[in-house]
Amino acid sequence: MIYQAYQLLADLMSPLQAATDSAAASCTASSGLASRPQFAREWCALLEWSALVRLRHERPPFGIHAVRVDGGSVAVSEEVVLATPFCSLLHFRRDVAPGQPRVLLIAPLAGHFASLLRATAATMLADHDVYLTDWRNARDIPLSCGPFGFDDFVAQLIGLLRWLGPGTHVVAVCQPAVATLAAVALMSEDRDPALPRSMTLMAGPIDTRINPTRINALAVRTPLAWFEANLIDTVPTRFDGAMRRVYPGFMQVCAFLSMNLDRHIASLNHAYRYKLEDETAKAEAIRAFYTDYFATMDLPAEFYLETVDRVFQQHALPRGRLTVAGRHVDLSAIRHTALLTVEGENDDICAVGQTEAAQELCSKLQSNLKSHYVQTGVGHYGVFAGQRWATQVYPVLRKLIHETEQRCVEAARPVHG
Incomplete structure (x- = not known):
């Protein structure tokens, strides 16, 4: 069992890693590295490199302590406002006057923690009231909490939107784009008061038949039974999620x-x-x-396998065959939620065209509520992190949200005859 073998090796290496971390921290705390002898500089650089290149299984801190709003520095604090067994809703609270658009930032449940969106959240905090899905490591979730599959993921998103209430904007990064689109479709069909005002899908696998990547090709040609037999394991007994079937994050x-x-x-x-x-x-x-x-974080086995099956093998959403908890997902029901799709020119995980497919699938959404943007010169992570995200992608997203807000304000104004 590969998980048990991995954990045994990790436990054996733990004392050495702790010593390396301590030594690297000492080097980091010291200043003026360039003035030291050559051998000392090389030793410190090697220690920090060695401390960096190893897997960890706890979420790193976001470390967003302040943000600039209207030219001034504003303190930021993290607050868990809603906790469920598989996800915590994290609010980046700022001491500013209310009124900025409320955004639910949906992080991927794909092997990395939500802190991968640190730069995304930090940039958006200048102009928005940001909430984020902080998914929990499946190895820390007891079996008594039950399974968590694709349908549960969609239900979780709908539940979070209802908790936040009307007027929320949704930004889904990568893997949750399909579930987000499904959630908005179901809420639209139900005329749910908490239906989001806008939906931004960033580098998400809406239709992986378009410009298939190596990941897409592997998923198509490999039977689902192979994934289950070779990539699914059980959590070792020392963890709270002991015996839960997972797709290990390290894999x-x-x-x-x-x-x-x-x-x-x-x-x-x-x-x-x-x-x-x-x-x-x-x-x-x-x-x-x-x-x-x-x-790295572990994924519930049922969620991973159902995602491979529905998204990457059946292409259920673009073929009009996706069901959630027995309900058919009808994307033509989306008529009022503004849509922005964003892609990276050099994305080798979610290729150009795969996310844009949502534009045509939302067939009843008016053209003035649809927009698409391709960022040149970036790969997958450059869509939501880095300089081009902050200076080129983000202004497009911010414009969509604020124009949507303005439309809602104008629509709410009374008409005088």
């Missing part, structure tokens, strides 16, 4: 690493060189990314 991260191994090695080598040359800002940017990238 997902290893799969992602293998797709672009040369690029990751080059990036980590750059971090080593930057540290050696005392280029702190450049080294820190790479360190921050890999701190989140190597933080």
